[in-house]
Amino acid sequence: MLETLSDLLYGFSVAITPINLLYCLVGVVTGTIIGALPGLGPSAGLAVLLPITFGIEPVSGIIMLAGIYYGAMYGGSITSILINTPGDSAAVMTALDGYPLTQKGRAGAAMGMAAFSSFIGGTVAIVAFTFLAPVLASAALSFGPPEYFALMVLGLTTLAGMTGDNPTKGFISAILGLFLAIVGLDLVTGLPRFSFGMMELYSGIDFIPVAMGVFGIAEIILASEEKVNMEGLKNTDLRWRKLFPTAADWARSKWVIARGTVLGFFIGMLPGAGATIASFISYGMAKKASKHPEEFGLGAIEGVAAPECANNAASVGAFVPLLTLGVPGSASTAILMGALMMFGLRPGPMLFERNPDFVWGLIASMYVGNVMLILMVLLFVPLFVRALLVPKAALNAVVIAFILVGAYSLNNSMFDVYLTIGFGFIGYFMKKLKYPGAPLVLALVLGQLLETSMRQSLILSGGSFGIFFARPISTVLMVIAFGAIFLPAIKNMISKLRAKNASV
Template structure:
């Protein structure tokens, strides 16, 4: 209890409240602009946290994450273009509501249900993290290796339409992370005699390159394609929904929160899947199912509750096991590690105050979301009118500042440029980027735990098949890959049959 009060004091300092508010504002702005996701915002915000104390720093990152997740609904409702992938399902009924002249109530409802989903998932997270940590504390190197392998295979398997390309992307991430000094024996690997390369490819530099540079190239290439300036949005405000409306949909909100939290807890899934599942669920069980797609408020409530519930869900494997489920939580993980907070089973033993501080920061972030969205919606409407290419110029400068400030080295700026352009080409070839970043995050753990396990067993591989936990994780990893392979084969067979039918 003492730790909790200590955390409250830290989180409620004006500095921490301001940091969470700043992060939430940045997240909302980035989330509301189509193409400029909150992952970019997180990558750019990370260097700002270097000089901050742990609780305000993590609060800023969590605020950016939560603000970004909520901000996606603004452009989804007003423009019919989702600001983030997780807001894609909101477009289906949110934008028709705007066309029907109900934009204000759609925005207001989206904010309220987002806060509900987020707080619901936070409660589930608080209970689950402690529980999972208590189980995972018994894990040795072999178990951790198997667990990381399982998490990694899930991410590679679920993040894109092609399992093969997902795996290629993951292996590329793992390869990049082996560059530099070997962590166990201190031997240089693939450094070509360069001193700069000895520290390896910096994770933060890579993150900035992977997420921000492709956006800049896209914005510069398609500068005339996207223009929101001429759309009439000036009279929009946020109108709070009535208690009657909220009470009527309370059971739907609870069900969608459960969907969001559950989906979020599975690495490699994320907000987009959760929001579409919730939308489908709401449509299927609604009494007014026929009105879906024409401006039904339930079609806004379901996806917005679910995608915000994902935030708490993704933090469960991150905090309890050290496995980030998506790029955004991978950046949060990097932020935690910068401040010496290593997520995993021992997190509560070593950093109890900081963990409680994070919980409080999440609640604070939702209060900020509520306040900023209710009072500042007109500002976001104006932000949407700023040309995307002009924002890209600012992002370019922020990228360079971020990459340079990590080690005060121009080498990191060159690395960022090369990785970013490489990522852009890979995205163009439909190779998913998420497994690269997660390969980079999980790669060192994967290698170090395997090597430690082999040292402990004096070279006996039996350490990897005598423990039931290890066998279960290996089995689950194989199952995920096999199931994904089967689903791809089924999809192809179905497409081939459709082609044959069409030809006939």
């Protein structure tokens, strides 16, 4: 406990340097604006802005990326509330009551409640994270290759099985990601695989062009298809006074926020679940526990508080498996993991021992970032709203040019630019045909580590796959992973049986 506090203090000494504060601010501001753009969520924000962080110190880079991540998480709620157009899937539930509140002339209160509940959810989750992470990391120190392999399989199968409407398509997406990860020179033998004699492919396919294409370019094309009317933004009354929820609002929301925060944090830690599911469950719980469930959907203030505290708590919870185990559970954390690896850091339990300045600097910066976010929202919300009034065409054109230049700056090569455009094209069809992008990117990021840990395990066991079931932790993880594969089929069977019984 005391050790954790002194580590945290040390972290603050890293995070509160002027330059890191500046990066945090830039991250929060750009994240909020990108998150507010329809279609673009945290994963897009991270992918698009990632190249900017290459030239800077790793700790400053990750502080900025973390700022983009939770800035975008909040940003999604702005358009949800004001014009009924969620910026990303985690903000869908916020629109249900946020927009009716705007129609009632209470946009300010809804925006304020979204900001305060995000702040509370985020900050409480960071406190939980601060004390839980070191414990988990030290427990994970005993993990060997079989446990890591099992963990990665678990992360992939749960994400693939849970995102999207059709689990088959989720798994196809994950398998294609694994295939992309295979491309390039084999790490053990040096043999080229699927590189078609192209030198550029020898070093493998980078996850960044894929993420920028699938989450950036494809989403922009899709968002351009939809005509969004931003006119509603002009007339909202967002004076400073109006942003503070009333005492009655707080009375209705306080327990909702408390429950949503705890729930969000734990759901965020689970691989595959994440912020969207947390916001759905939190909203559902708030409605069930409410004395006035009939008001939900018509402008209940706690209908804004519930999803917003949960999705921010979940976004912090998602850092737990990423930093302590080195296994991300969502698209955004997969991109963060890829970024860490580009900085030359391998996320996982050793990170806490080898790079304490980095880990604790990041954790401390999350406290700072959350305070910064709420101050900015309260002080400059009208400015953010103004930023959204810039014609969407201009914003989209800027983002596309930014993506292409960012892709070039990865390796100073035009090949990455074309790769990004190509994945934008593929991503469009994936989205239209309902193949989720998250499993693809996660599998691509994890692919090489997955293959290495599998080979190491099998060398240890002399080629026997029994090793994955010979140790208790890896056995449990593998069983849950297989469960995640068959769960959709089992659920389907049960519901069919029920329907049959009901009709008899």
